Amino acid sequence: MKKNLILACAGLALFAWVVTKIGWHEMLRQLEAVRMALPVIVALSFLRLVLQTRSWAAALRAEGIHASIGELMGVRLASQGMGYITPLGAAVSEPMKIRLMGGRHAGSAAVGTLVDTGAYWFASALFGTLACISAGLLIAHGRRMTIVLASLACSFVIGLFLIARPKPLLTPVARALKSRAPGWLNKSAQVETAIRQFSLRHPAAIRKMFWLDIGCQALLAAEVIAVFWVLGIAFNAGTLLALEAANRGLKMLTGWMPGRIGADEGVTAGAFAALGLSSASGLALALTRRTRDLLACAAGFCWLAWELRKSTSKEAALCRL
16 A cells, blocks of 8 residues: 555656646646547546447357446446556456456456457557557657657567467476476466467457457557547547557556556656657647546546446345345
């Protein structure tokens, strides 16, 4: 808890520094202009949530688990909200999704959930690689920027290889250790094997998930378009891709920060400045997305509180019987 508070305070200090450099008056002026884009971004985010949930539902259905879209949306919002406010969010949100979808089908829920996450990461890394190439053509005027973009693109390519690799990585390690292998490693190797075999067992589901996740990447780019349109900023495909490269690189490097406070604002403002755009507009985009994320967190926590209340009421009713 103390560590989380320290990280949050550091993020707020970074945010204050970014705003001070840009100017409070300029930031407020841009926020006043960009507020019209917030409903559009919320609508695009909801549509992306629907596509992500349909992809997850396809993975779970292939594993024999049938759940309503509404329930899965609630689970996703609750787990993502918890991951948003804690360091190393993915390490919190993914296990939480599996626990909330567990029960008698815990193993199948884990496979379906992790396959869905891997498919989304694959689509994101594919889009990120293209974005890095576009950014390199636009802003890589110096050797240092070229090295940064090349390193980021290489990390995306390595991620694509690891996700698409048909052979498991943990099974050889577990076999090499034999009896000395810890139980969690053997269990993880079994789950990874099932995940790697998913595409062979359910190719149609993988294709559906891939295209749904590609649609999610397009919706993320549409959020930037909405802000550009409201602010009256001219743009092209190269500019959008370059900004998405910065956004994905930011998420990779700052995933350990709760909410990425300060980092989102600083990197987005810097990316706008590097593209010859107003850094205040970049800050406005980051703050609009943060508002969207906070609304999603609130919705997820409300759903979780409602589900916990229902479970408590059922247990109380059974006790009275």
